[in-house]
Amino acid sequence: MTGTTLAPARSARAxxxxxxxxxxxxxxxxxxxxxxxxxxxxxxxxxLAAAAGATPGSLPSxxxxxxxxxxxxxKSEFWSAVGSTMLSWTxxxxxxxxxxxxxxxxAGLNGVVDRLLFPVVEFFRPIPSIVYLPLVILVAGTGxxxxxxxxxxxxxWPVLLQTVAGVHDTDPVLRDMTRAYAFxxxxxxxxxxxxxxxxxxxxxxxxxxxISLVVVVTTELVGTGKGLGGVMSTAYQTGSYVVLFGTGxxxxxxxxxxxxALGLLEKRAxxxxxxxxxxxx
Amino acid sequence: MLEVEGLGHVYRTASxxxxxxxxxxxxxxxxxxxxxxxxxxxxxxxxxxxLAGLLPYSRGEVRLGGDVVRSPHPDMALVFQDYxxxxxxxxxVRQNVLLPIRxxxxxxxxxxxxxxxxxxxxxxxxxxxxxxxxxxxGMQQRVALARGLxxxxxxxxxxxxxxxxxxxxxxxxxxxxLDVCAHLRMTALxxxxxxxxxxxxxxxxxxxxxxxxxxRAVLDVDLPRPRDxxxxxxxxxxxxxxxxxxPLLRAESAEATA
Amino acid sequence: MTRLLARTATYAALxxxxxxxxxxxxxxxxSLYFPPPGQVFTRFRENWLFAxxxxxxxxxxxxxxxxxxxxxxxxxxxxxxxxxxDLAHRATKPWLTLLRSTPGPVVVVTFLVLFGTGxxxxxxxxxxxxxxxxxxxxxxxxxxxEPVLLDVAASxxxxxxxxxxxxxxxxxxxxxxxxxxxxxxxxxxxxIVSEYFGGSDGVGxxxxxxxxxxxxxxxxSGMLLLGLLGIAVNVLVAVAQxxxxxxxxxxxxxxxx
Numbered sequence: 166m167t168g169t170t171l172a173p174a175r176s177a178r179a180x181x182x183x184x185x186x187x188x189x190x191x192x193x194x195x196x197x198x199x200x201x202x203x204x205x206x207x208x209x210x211x212x213l214a215a216a217a218g219a220t221p222g223s224l225p226s227x228x229x230x231x232x233x234x235x236x237x238x239x240k241s242e243f244w245s246a247v248g249s250t251m252l253s254w255t256x257x258x259x260x261x262x263x264x265x266x267x268x269x270x271x272a273g274l275n276g277v278v279d280r281l282l283f284p285v286v287e288f289f290r291p292i293p294s295i296v297y298l299p300l301v302i303l304v305a306g307t308g309x310x311x312x313x314x315x316x317x318x319x320x321x322w323p324v325l326l327q328t329v330a331g332v333h334d335t336d337p338v339l340r341d342m343t344r345a346y347a348f349x350x351x352x353x354x355x356x357x358x359x360x361x362x363x364x365x366x367x368x369x370x371x372x373x374x375x376i377s378l379v380v381v382v383t384t385e386l387v388g389t390g391k392g393l394g395g396v397m398s399t400a401y402q403t404g405s406y407v408v409l410f411g412t413g414x415x416x417x418x419x420x421x422x423x424x425x426a427l428g429l430l431e432k433r434a435x436x437x438x439x440x441x442x443x444x445x446x
Numbered sequence: 447m448l449e450v451e452g453l454g455h456v457y458r459t460a461s462x463x464x465x466x467x468x469x470x471x472x473x474x475x476x477x478x479x480x481x482x483x484x485x486x487x488x489x490x491x492x493x494x495x496x497l498a499g500l501l502p503y504s505r506g507e508v509r510l511g512g513d514v515v516r517s518p519h520p521d522m523a524l525v526f527q528d529y530x531x532x533x534x535x536x537x538x539v540r541q542n543v544l545l546p547i548r549x550x551x552x553x554x555x556x557x558x559x560x561x562x563x564x565x566x567x568x569x570x571x572x573x574x575x576x577x578x579x580x581x582x583x584g585m586q587q588r589v590a591l592a593r594g595l596x597x598x599x600x601x602x603x604x605x606x607x608x609x610x611x612x613x614x615x616x617x618x619x620x621x622x623x624l625d626v627c628a629h630l631r632m633t634a635l636x637x638x639x640x641x642x643x644x645x646x647x648x649x650x651x652x653x654x655x656x657x658x659x660x661x662r663a664v665l666d667v668d669l670p671r672p673r674d675x676x677x678x679x680x681x682x683x684x685x686x687x688x689x690x691x692x693p694l695l696r697a698e699s700a701e702a703t704a
Numbered sequence: 705m706t707r708l709l710a711r712t713a714t715y716a717a718l719x720x721x722x723x724x725x726x727x728x729x730x731x732x733x734x735s736l737y738f739p740p741p742g743q744v745f746t747r748f749r750e751n752w753l754f755a756x757x758x759x760x761x762x763x764x765x766x767x768x769x770x771x772x773x774x775x776x777x778x779x780x781x782x783x784x785x786x787x788x789x790d791l792a793h794r795a796t797k798p799w800l801t802l803l804r805s806t807p808g809p810v811v812v813v814t815f816l817v818l819f820g821t822g823x824x825x826x827x828x829x830x831x832x833x834x835x836x837x838x839x840x841x842x843x844x845x846x847x848x849x850e851p852v853l854l855d856v857a858a859s860x861x862x863x864x865x866x867x868x869x870x871x872x873x874x875x876x877x878x879x880x881x882x883x884x885x886x887x888x889x890x891x892x893x894x895x896i897v898s899e900y901f902g903g904s905d906g907v908g909x910x911x912x913x914x915x916x917x918x919x920x921x922x923x924x925s926g927m928l929l930l931g932l933l934g935i936a937v938n939v940l941v942a943v944a945q946x947x948x949x950x951x952x953x954x955x956x957x958x959x960x961x
């Protein structure tokens with residue numbers, strides 16, 4: 166199989182429009198059937214092993230999980246748990262992005278702020294917010310405020326650092342252009358600095374989204390007992406393993422969906438960027 | 447229109463002071479096209495950025511229509527060398543041309559009219575809603591020129607604008623600059639390192655030396671207008687002009703490498 | 705020299721200011737959750753220099769580095785395999801995405817159920833979560849192998865093993881090390897979370913146990929240690945990375961000039 170990596174794509178490109186469409190269709194098919202087959206094989210083996218009693222008793226079989234998830238998605242409890250997790254996620258993530266972006270802009274444009282902020286960032290960034298989770302929950306309780314503080318404590322750094330890097334990356338020629346054509350301060354921010362930094366910020370935002378979900382689920386599990394993490398925490402204590410694994414799977418799917426959604430948003434917002442251009446010639 | 451007296455510029459770097467421009471005097475009269483030609487690395491861009499008010503100069507004075515230029519002057523528009531970097535990829539052609547005059551022209555209708563006129567002037571009326579990166583290099587540089595025109599300056603500054611396009615496109619763009627300047631009676635200062643281009647466009651040629659820049663010679667060009675890529679360049683006077691500029695530049699680079 | 709001093713001063717300014725504020729605000733000593741810094745430092749010295757190091761610090765670090773080692777070995781091996789086969793890469797991609805997106809704490813609880821609260825389970829969960837950055841970066845690095853170098857390898861008839869060890873792996877090393885750096889941060893987080901949940905030793909366990917027992921100065925001393933460990937691990941990896949990739953920095957600098 167090695168060495169054939171590029172061959173299909175190359176032959177497809179060599180053909181005309183119809184052949185290219187067919188080639189693309191075939192590639193899409195490969196992207197679908199290969200993982201589908203692998204998944205079927207893995208889940209099949211797991212199911213067989215579970216039926217034969219060869220898996221640990223605490224690990225539910227795929228059929229049990231599917232049944233549980235099939236029933237759950239029809240129940241309002243499941244969706245209120247998802248909703249609670251999403252609400253915490255949105256709140257904490259929004260704070261991280263807004264504050265991170267604003268501070269990053271300040272530090273990127275102003276050397277003094279940069280020098281004051283940098284040591285603080287370098288000091289606190291490597292400390293995961295989970296370290297001070299016990300304190301925050303003791304002091305601020307298990308409400309949404311605690312979750313927001315913890316999420317922001319973990320998720321602000323990628324946005325902040327990426328924003329600074331993005332602002333510093335503004336092309337000097339473009340900066341000259343805005344001066345030569347007497348752009349106002351606001352125009353310069355809106356049309357030069359912000360779009361230049363946008364691809365960097367987007368990367369930071371996607372990393373922050375993932376971190377935010379991790380911190381939200383952790384606080385739910387350890388402290389607040391709400392949301393998907395709360396469901397898992399209860400299931401863990403009561404030994405309902407189907408619920409535990411099923412909800413875990415749902416959290417994983419939620420993570421994938423959030424990341425994909427942000428990826429789509431990024432693609433639309435940065436349609437002009439070299440990596441996303443359509444019809445560039 | 448433009449008067450430059452005793453201009454000098456010294457960079458301060460970690461390893462000491464570097465003199466980029468020593469002594470430049472030049473004038474550009476109203477309606478005149480002056481080209482500034484010098485070898486590569488002659489500090490031409492530094493010189494031009496000083497004239498445009500983008501770079502504070504260390505000595506001398508730049509005046510535009512009597513005003514001392516210390517920061518970008520509203521009567522001056524600059525066409526940059528690197529069009530891929532001076533056009534905003536996130537903005538359409540129309541937005542790129544419109545943005546500089548968004549705050550300066552109150553009436554929306556007049557703004558749009560100016561943009562349309564500028565785009566028509568450079569032959570890009572159809573490309574207004576496309577993005578710069580969807581256009582060829584030559585077309586992108588036309589957008590940059592249209593942006594300068596829509597600004598309605600009294601004077602255009604060009605910083606080696608056609609250095610990175612192919613020969614045919616370059617010839618077309620040169621003719622476009624001549625047409626536009628004639629049509630709008632625009633004053634222009636055009637920096638280049640290409641002798642043919644300098645001679646073909648100019649009413650007057652200023653030859654500058656290798657860095658630190660000084661003016662080596664000022665040559666009057668009496669080639670007839672309108673000019674034509676074939677007939678003008680085959681005139682004996684054109685050949686004679688080239689042969690006067692060429693040694694000035696070559697002697698210079700020989701000195702520099704010696 | 706003065707510049708170094710000035711830089712150290714800027715660096716220290718804010719942490720020192722925080723410390724001073726902390727001391728000033730807690731000088732009355734009536735706050736339940738915020739003991740005066742002196743008390744915390746005393747407790748820190750009593751606990752971590754070095755009375756409880758064998759009991760709590762060593763297990764944490766041993767588990768973290770074991771998990772990390774496991775994740776690097778598995779991640780690089782699997783990454784090379786997937787990176788060199790297009791079919792395997794396509795077939796596994798969506799499943800890897802799903803597993804990678806599983807929030808760390810979810811992995812922690814499910815692994816606790818499967819493997820119990822002992823050290824083996826914890827090492828496995830650390831390895832599981834931190835394998836993905838190494839794995840995915842290895843795949844990317846291998847797939848981006850310089851085609852010219854591969855042609856050279858083919859024309860000199862290098863064996864498959866030689867191709868991997870001499871060409872593919874060194875070429876992918878910069879990318880792999882980026883992955884390792886992310887993995888270290890993840891391993892540290894999973895180490896703490898895993899200890900919050902269960903078991904009877906580790907700095908995370910100690911901190912959470914102190915919090916639920918309202919032994920506030922102990923909790924603070926644990927948080928302080930975890931914070932310092934986080935910084936130390938980060939610095940250690942950055943230094944190791946710079947050493948390992950010296951050739952790469954050199955090549956890049958040469959390519960630029």
